[in-house]
Amino acid sequence: MGRIIAIANQKGGVGKTTTAVNLGACLAAAGRTVLLVDLDPQGNATSGVGLGKEEVDRGVYNSLCGDADWENLLRSTEVANLDVLPSTRDLTGASIELVEVERRESCLRDALIPLRDEYDFTLIDCPPSLGLLTLNALTAAGSVLVPLQCEYYALEGVSELMSTLELVKEELNPGLVLEGILLTMYDSRNNLSRQVQDEVRDFFHNQVFEAVIPRNVRLSEAPSFGRPILLYDLQSKGSQAYLMLSQEILARDSGT
Amino acid sequence: MGRIIAIANQKGGVGKTTTAVNLGACLAAAGRTVLLVDLDPQGNATSGVGLGKEEVDRGVYNSLCGDADWENLLRSTEVANLDVLPSTRDLTGASIELVEVERRESCLRDALIPLRDEYDFTLIDCPPSLGLLTLNALTAAGSVLVPLQCEYYALEGVSELMSTLELVKEELNPGLVLEGILLTMYDSRNNLSRQVQDEVRDFFHNQVFEAVIPRNVRLSEAPSFGRPILLYDLQSKGSQAYLMLSQEILARDSGT
Numbered sequence: 001m002g003r004i005i006a007i008a009n010q011k012g013g014v015g016k017t018t019t020a021v022n023l024g025a026c027l028a029a030a031g032r033t034v035l036l037v038d039l040d041p042q043g044n045a046t047s048g049v050g051l052g053k054e055e056v057d058r059g060v061y062n063s064l065c066g067d068a069d070w071e072n073l074l075r076s077t078e079v080a081n082l083d084v085l086p087s088t089r090d091l092t093g094a095s096i097e098l099v100e101v102e103r104r105e106s107c108l109r110d111a112l113i114p115l116r117d118e119y120d121f122t123l124i125d126c127p128p129s130l131g132l133l134t135l136n137a138l139t140a141a142g143s144v145l146v147p148l149q150c151e152y153y154a155l156e157g158v159s160e161l162m163s164t165l166e167l168v169k170e171e172l173n174p175g176l177v178l179e180g181i182l183l184t185m186y187d188s189r190n191n192l193s194r195q196v197q198d199e200v201r202d203f204f205h206n207q208v209f210e211a212v213i214p215r216n217v218r219l220s221e222a223p224s225f226g227r228p229i230l231l232y233d234l235q236s237k238g239s240q241a242y243l244m245l246s247q248e249i250l251a252r253d254s255g256t
Numbered sequence: 257m258g259r260i261i262a263i264a265n266q267k268g269g270v271g272k273t274t275t276a277v278n279l280g281a282c283l284a285a286a287g288r289t290v291l292l293v294d295l296d297p298q299g300n301a302t303s304g305v306g307l308g309k310e311e312v313d314r315g316v317y318n319s320l321c322g323d324a325d326w327e328n329l330l331r332s333t334e335v336a337n338l339d340v341l342p343s344t345r346d347l348t349g350a351s352i353e354l355v356e357v358e359r360r361e362s363c364l365r366d367a368l369i370p371l372r373d374e375y376d377f378t379l380i381d382c383p384p385s386l387g388l389l390t391l392n393a394l395t396a397a398g399s400v401l402v403p404l405q406c407e408y409y410a411l412e413g414v415s416e417l418m419s420t421l422e423l424v425k426e427e428l429n430p431g432l433v434l435e436g437i438l439l440t441m442y443d444s445r446n447n448l449s450r451q452v453q454d455e456v457r458d459f460f461h462n463q464v465f466e467a468v469i470p471r472n473v474r475l476s477e478a479p480s481f482g483r484p485i486l487l488y489d490l491q492s493k494g495s496q497a498y499l500m501l502s503q504e505i506l507a508r509d510s511g512t
């Protein structure tokens with residue numbers, strides 16, 4: 001049975017897409033089969049793995065309404081073992097259209113049922129909100145990975161996110177657990193970064209990954225070439241950090 | 257007649273709140289009366305001007321449903337001439353609740369009518385989405401200021417934003433104009449930053465502000481003290497850049 005991990009945080013720009021794309025590529029490089037689901041109307045994860053907007057006319061939106069023809073929706077990427085269920089523009093209207101749908105939070109979970117055993121890992125990149133798209137991801141997922149930028153505003157939003165996760169667990173998805181909190185854009189020269197790390201580790205203890213993603217310009221350059229960091233600059237600090245994260249997740253799996 | 261400027265971009269973490277808070281403080285320091293409307297459920301602009309979540313139980317959400325008692329909703333801040341209409345947690349549900357409301361995109365515009373002549377400037381901080389809250393801001397505003405982070409993913413989303421602005425202009429708010437595009441988190445040592453600036457200036461020409469906001473750690477430290485950069489570190493590069501932006505906007509106004 002494959003694992004489904006939602007990558008979520010309503011705070012914008014904290015590294016959700018960067019984590020989804022690069023963790024996905026690292027797990028694929030370790031020989032796991034991975035599906036990246038781009039549930040953000042912005043479509044950054046889709047372009048982050050090299051698919052241009054003009055190359056994609058159908059995607060995750062078409063799967064939400066039931067009866068998906070997976071042959072045409074799933075796309076392979078430059079990375080072996082990594083497929084993507086792309087985002088398209090019509091996803092923008094989905095959070096309004098879903099309001100009047102029966103069991104509106106479960107559309108994605110139901111859609112992904114036929115794929116669960118096709119992939120070892122399914123990673124869902126979420127938009128920066130706690131609206132119906134993110135709720136669909138949290139209902140479909142077995143666990144949620146929370147990227148947390150080492151900044152004040154990002155820290156402020158964590159308690160709201162945690163109480164939403166509790167609510168989803170009670171009402172929509174009792175099996176949902178926290179995969180972990182991932183510190184991102186960490187700058188060791190910066191007081192604020194160190195303070196945020198200390199506060200988060202003091203509060204969340206072993207729910208915070210050992211792996212910390214440093215601020216690394218190579219990570220922000222890679223998407224302009226449509227490549228995960230592994231293919232863009234394997235030796236970079238960003239690449240090493242995401243490899244460490246993937247090993248930490250795989251070690252837990254084999255340990256359980 | 258006061259000016260209403262929406263500060264919007266669906267891409268997350270590009271500096272919307274930082275711009276709303278600091279431009280607001282700079283305009284206030286120049287003697288203009290300013291209202292900061294926090295239309296983001298995250299409430300970062302509210303805490304960015306020093307109001308804690310526990311101090312606020314009513315805010316912009318209460319004004320959306322008509323008949324607002326402004327005496328209790330508007331709050332003063334540490335900065336003279338700068339008031340805030342705060343965000344509260346119940347704003348999270350608003351984008352779903354608004355779906356079924358008559359003239360759902362115009363609730364904020366109608367609510368702000370009695371205030372238009374009370375303030376020289378009203379700045380609306382938007383959430384990172386093109387949903388109903390942002391549509392309300394774009395319908396209420398006379399112009400929109402677009403913070404644009406000097407990164408690839410941020411650049412990718414600009415065309416989607418511009419076509420949404422066109423749509424809003426056609427269907428909801430014919431008077432809406434672009435106040436300007438503001439380059440944020442610019443790092444002159446970084447190739448990507450320079451490339452993004454070149455591309456944006458080539459494409460948008462004089463719609464891009466002369467003022468450019470550099471990446472400056474003091475800007476990310478200030479919110480943890482609940483103070484705009486002017487009060488936290490007046491000499492910092494971030495502070496100087498936002499002062500320049502406010503002067504550019506005021507010079508245009510006096511020129512017209």
Ligand SMILES: Nc1ncnc2c1ncn2[C@@H]1O[C@H](COP(=O)(O)OP(=O)(O)OP(=O)(O)O)[C@@H](O)[C@H]1O
Pocket residue numbers: 011012013014015016017018019040044126127128184185186213214215216217219220221223238266267268269384407408409410
């Ligand atoms: N560790 C890092 N070091 C440097 N830049 C980074 C890092 N992680 C992400 N970035 C860059 O920061 C920006 C924000 O990251 P990203 O888009 O992944 O965040 P997000 O949470 O997915 O944003 P959104 O909320 O809009 O979906 C991007 O331009 C990305 O390239």
Ligand SMILES: Nc1ncnc2c1ncn2[C@@H]1O[C@H](COP(=O)(O)OP(=O)(O)OP(=O)(O)O)[C@@H](O)[C@H]1O
Pocket residue numbers: 010011012013128151152153154267268269270271272273274275296300382383384440441442469470471472473475476477479494
């Ligand atoms: N010029 C800058 N230099 C350094 N840090 C900055 C700068 N501008 C903003 N920041 C920091 O970057 C983060 C993102 O900025 P901010 O929260 O203002 O963006 P936003 O667009 O409002 O995000 P959201 O999409 O979540 O509303 C914050 O932690 C902020 O303190």
Ligand SMILES: [Mg+2]
Pocket residue numbers: 016017018040044125126127
């Ligand atoms: Mg993203």
Ligand SMILES: [Mg+2]
Pocket residue numbers: 272273274296300381382383
């Ligand atoms: Mg904000």
